[in-house]
Amino acid sequence: MEKQKKIKKELYWNPYFGGFLLGLVLILVFYISGRGIGATGGLKGTVIATVDAVAPTHAQDSPYYAKFLEDEKSPVNSWLGYETLGVIIGAFISGAVSGRLKLKVEHSPKITSRRRLIFALIGGVLFGFGSQVARGCTSGAALSGMAVLATGGFVTMLSIFGTGYVVAYFFRKNWI
C-alpha cells in the first residue's frame, strides 16, 4: 500500500491528456480575453519595475523603459503579471497534491550541481534575451501564435526546436 502510494506520487499525466487540457485553456483565453497566454511578459514587467525602483532617472531617460512607465500603474500590474502569478500558484498546487514539493537541484548523475547551476544561469540569460528579440517565448510566440495560425509563431517554434536539435550534441554530457 505504502509502495503503491509512492509510485502514484511520481506519476505525471498522460501527455495527450495534458495537451488536450492545455488546448482547452488556450481556446478559453482567446474566447474570453481575445488573446493568448505568455510567460516572459510578466518577467519583463518585473525587470522594468525593478529598474524604475533602483534607478528611476535612468528608466525615465531610456525610451524603452519610459514606454512602459507612462501609465500610472506599475508594469507588474498587468494582464501577464496576474497570469504569471497564476502559473506559479497553479504549479504549486499541482506539485503539492502530487507530493513533488522539494527543494533540490535536478541534474544528471554524471554532472555536479554546480555545473548544472552554471549552465542553468547561462541558459536563462540566453532564453530571456532571445525571447525579447523574438517578442515572445515558447508560450507567447510559439504556442499562442500557432493557436491562431500566426506566421511568426510557426517561425519561432521551428527556430527554437530546430536549433535545439542542432546544438543538442554539444550539451549531451549535461543530460544523457
Place this chain on the structure above:
Amino acid sequence: MGPLIPNGIIPEQWDYVIALLIGLAFGYILEASGFSSSRKLVGVFYGYDFAVLKVFFTAVLVSVIGLYYMDYLSWLDITQLYVHPTFMQSAIIGGIIMGVGFLAGGFCPGTSLTAVAIGKLDAMIFTLGLLIGIFIFSELYSVLTPMLSQGDYGNITLDKSIGIPADIIILSIAILALAAFYFSDLVRAKVKKVFY
C-alpha cells in the same frame, strides 16, 4: 459573440481575474504533465522522452481546430483575436538564441516558473538568468532596434503568408502531428532509457 471581454459581454474589470485563473490552469497543467523537470523536457532532443512534442502539438491542434470551428459556428470572430506579429529576422534570430538557451538551461520561461513553484533550485537560477537576459536586452534596445524592425509582416497568419486556405493548413498540421507522435514512439523504443 466572442471574444467576450473585447466585445463588452463580460465587463473589462474581470480581465485580470480571468488572467489569474487562466494562469492557474496553465501552471497546473504544465506541472502535472511533468514540465517542471528539465530532464524530462530536454528528453525531446535526445529521444528518451517526447512529452514536450506530444503536449505542445496536442495543445496546438485542439486550440487551432477549436478556435476555427467556433469561428465557423459564429461563436467568436477570429479576426478579433490577437495575432502575434511577424518580424521575420527577429523571429528566427530570437528562436536560435532561445534554442541554445533551452539546451543549456533545460527550461523555457513558463516551465521554469512551474519548477520554481515546486522548489527546483536550478529553475530559480534559470529564472534569475531570464531576468538578467531581459535586462541586457532592455539596455541594448536602442542598438538592436534596426535589426528588430526588419522583415515586418504585421499580424499576418500562415494562410495569407503562403496563400493556402486555413482549413488545408490545419489538416496538414494535424497529419504531420499524428505522424510525429507515431514516429516519436518508434524512436523512443530504440533509444537507451534515461532514468530521472
